[in-house]
Amino acid sequence: MTTTDADAPEQPSAAAPIELDYSTDGAQVSFCVSESLFSLDAIYGAAYLFVDRCWVFLSRRSESEVGVHLKPKPDGEASLDSLAGEFANELLNQSMRVRIANSTSSLREYYMARAFFTAPVQSSIDALLAELDAEELEEDELEISVPWEEGDG
Amino acid sequence: MADPVTFDHSLYSPSSVESAASAYSDYLNISLSVDEGKTTASFTDLDEEHGLMLVDAFCNHVLFETIQTRRAEEVTA
Numbered sequence: 001m002t003t004t005d006a007d008a009p010e011q012p013s014a015a016a017p018i019e020l021d022y023s024t025d026g027a028q029v030s031f032c033v034s035e036s037l038f039s040l041d042a043i044y045g046a047a048y049l050f051v052d053r054c055w056v057f058l059s060r061r062s063e064s065e066v067g068v069h070l071k072p073k074p075d076g077e078a079s080l081d082s083l084a085g086e087f088a089n090e091l092l093n094q095s096m097r098v099r100i101a102n103s104t105s106s107l108r109e110y111y112m113a114r115a116f117f118t119a120p121v122q123s124s125i126d127a128l129l130a131e132l133d134a135e136e137l138e139e140d141e142l143e144i145s146v147p148w149e150e151g152d153g
Numbered sequence: 154m155a156d157p158v159t160f161d162h163s164l165y166s167p168s169s170v171e172s173a174a175s176a177y178s179d180y181l182n183i184s185l186s187v188d189e190g191k192t193t194a195s196f197t198d199l200d201e202e203h204g205l206m207l208v209d210a211f212c213n214h215v216l217f218e219t220i221q222t223r224r225a226e227e228v229t230a
Contacts, residue, residue, distance in 0.1 A: 044220045044223065047220070051216060051217055055213050056212075056216055057158075057212050057216070058161075058164045059161065059164075060161040060163055066164065071209060074206070
């Protein structure tokens with residue numbers, strides 16, 4: 001079976017610049033995030049990490065596009081350019097986190113279920129204490145338990 | 154005077170907008186109007202020095218509330 005060019009996924013051409021397309025007005029930086037690339041959970045996750053550093057506002061650009069607007073807080077030192085780049089990096093981080101969380105959810109549920117719903121097993125400490133209680137102490141042939149005053153006298 | 158801010162319901166939960174407006178009622182005069190799929194917040198009598206910053210802080214608060222609410226719902230679901 002052969003793959004034609006029409007079937008192959010579209011690859012970015014080498015000449016096309018691959019960079020974050022953002023705009024600034026001096027006070028804030030704005031860019032568009034496509035929900036076909038990043039889920040809303042990932043966008044929220046990134047925004048959540050930025051609310052302590054800047055004012056974050058989300059707008060609905062279109063049915064599948066979210067506008068992100070970042071405005072540094074008065075005491076913030078980050079430049080608008082670096083804020084946009086850092087947010088884009090964080091989007092990737094959060095997107096990966098969401099994917100891993102989804103792919104391991106059944107495993108987590110399994111461990112939780114096992115931890116909560118398996119039959120209780122007597123702990124090893126309880127077992128050792130029970131063994132000691134049942135054990136009869138042997139006679140002290142060397143009289144170690146006799147106080148030395150009595151032994152010498 | 155600050156421009157009205159529109160919170161799209163696909164991004165912000167309406168209850169979070171109301172909750173944040175209530176939390177900021179001592180600092181901002183906010184009037185909310187709910188339209189088809191969005192809530193618009195209008196601000197009057199803004200403090201000259203800090204008014205715009207308070208509007209930004211209010212928007213942050215709405216986003217924070219929305220994310221917290223969404224995550225809490227996911228945990229209980």
